[in-house]
Amino acid sequence: MNAYLGRAPIALAVVALAAALTACGTTEEGGSGSSDAVRIGLLLPENETARYEKFDKPLMEKKVALLTLGKGKVLYANAAGDAARQNTQAEAMIKDKVDVLVIDAVDSKAIAGAVTKAKEAGIAVVAYDRLAEGPIDAYTSFDNEDIGRVQGKAMLEALGDKARTGKIVMMNGAVTDPNAASFKAGARSVLDGKVNVGKEYDTVEWKPENANTNMTAALSALGRDKIVGVYSANDGMAGGIISALKAAGVSPLPPVTGQDAELAGIRRIVAGDQHMTVYKPYAREAEAAAELAVLLAKGDKIDGIINQVVSSPTNKRVPAVLIPGTAVNRNNIATTVVLDGVYSIEDICTETLKATCEEIGLK
Numbered sequence: 001m002n003a004y005l006g007r008a009p010i011a012l013a014v015v016a017l018a019a020a021l022t023a024c025g026t027t028e029e030g031g032s033g034s035s036d037a038v039r040i041g042l043l044l045p046e047n048e049t050a051r052y053e054k055f056d057k058p059l060m061e062k063k064v065a066l067l068t069l070g071k072g073k074v075l076y077a078n079a080a081g082d083a084a085r086q087n088t089q090a091e092a093m094i095k096d097k098v099d100v101l102v103i104d105a106v107d108s109k110a111i112a113g114a115v116t117k118a119k120e121a122g123i124a125v126v127a128y129d130r131l132a133e134g135p136i137d138a139y140t141s142f143d144n145e146d147i148g149r150v151q152g153k154a155m156l157e158a159l160g161d162k163a164r165t166g167k168i169v170m171m172n173g174a175v176t177d178p179n180a181a182s183f184k185a186g187a188r189s190v191l192d193g194k195v196n197v198g199k200e201y202d203t204v205e206w207k208p209e210n211a212n213t214n215m216t217a218a219l220s221a222l223g224r225d226k227i228v229g230v231y232s233a234n235d236g237m238a239g240g241i242i243s244a245l246k247a248a249g250v251s252p253l254p255p256v257t258g259q260d261a262e263l264a265g266i267r268r269i270v271a272g273d274q275h276m277t278v279y280k281p282y283a284r285e286a287e288a289a290a291e292l293a294v295l296l297a298k299g300d301k302i303d304g305i306i307n308q309v310v311s312s313p314t315n316k317r318v319p320a321v322l323i324p325g326t327a328v329n330r331n332n333i334a335t336t337v338v339l340d341g342v343y344s345i346e347d348i349c350t351e352t353l354k355a356t357c358e359e360i361g362l363k
Helices: 007-024 051-067 083-095 112-120 144-164 178-191 208-222 235-247 263-271 282-297 334-338 351-359
Strands: 039-044 073-078 100-103 124-128 138-142 167-172 197-202 227-232 277-279 308-312 315-323 326-328
Touching: 039 051, 039 083, 039 282, 051 073, 051 282, 073 083, 083 100, 083 112, 100 112, 100 282, 112 124, 124 282, 138 144, 138 282, 144 178, 144 227, 144 277, 144 326, 167 178, 167 208, 167 235, 197 208, 208 227, 208 235, 227 235, 235 263, 263 277, 263 351, 282 315, 326 334
Parallel strands: 039 073, 039 100, 100 124, 124 138, 138 315, 167 197, 167 227
Antiparallel strands: 277 326, 308 315
16 A cells, blocks of 8 residues: 655645635636635534544635635534534535535535535545445545454454454444444454454444443353453443443453544543554644645546545546554654644643653543
């Protein structure tokens, strides 16, 4: 797999785009051939996961402003987990004649009709974070199978000799999210043949409360002393899983994986409740999406930033920018999410965690 092109090429592309936009001049908003004409519709899927409002939206707005000399506009809507609402939001933006739609789909299949309508209206579509179906022009996300492999490797390392002595529970994401299948496939490629999977769930809507219910059922079915580890596809579900384990009196807790480097997840890692998470540098994903969107809005080629071609059931060749993730545990919080400015030590180390933070060198 090709490596992501990194910050230097993006910086060069910013300079090139800025020069091109300056050469175009400016007109009144909506005027043809002007940076004012760049209007990007951003559709995000839900607001239960902290990343979308805290990182993705503001990061993309900032990058679009940079690329368009402050004249581009991001029109934003959040579907709050409702696929029908997201379709309505997309159709409203198509009617409003945005130049490009950036869509993080609630349901990759359900959004296909809106994607087709956008294409028929001459509006380019960038699939963001999840590969939506339909005539997508470009896609940017993380290397999702690799993220699953990172989680699987961390689980094996944590289990050590216990890998074959008990059973693990696999808490996958929602079947409506194609990323969930990729995470599962990546994790399975590492874990299969090396662990015994006692129970496996596809968690409806990725909700922590559904993961909690599933974990409670797994504990009842397998016995609390038989579970040596829990593969959780993200941090939100890890929180629900850990609550179920504690409610059942499980001590010490088995290693529980995660993803998204949510603040609550990082704090659980410090506390020793969660084994690891996967940090995905949202800035790189959001910047790539913004760059793709602005290039498409201007009618320019996107070849220079593409590092992969992927396929969906309805589109066999989608140009993509895929970005790797990083395993985060107690040993490297300072050199990942803190160093990148995602969280400060003050954010992480609450009053109850201060002593533990100092013990692990997070101060």
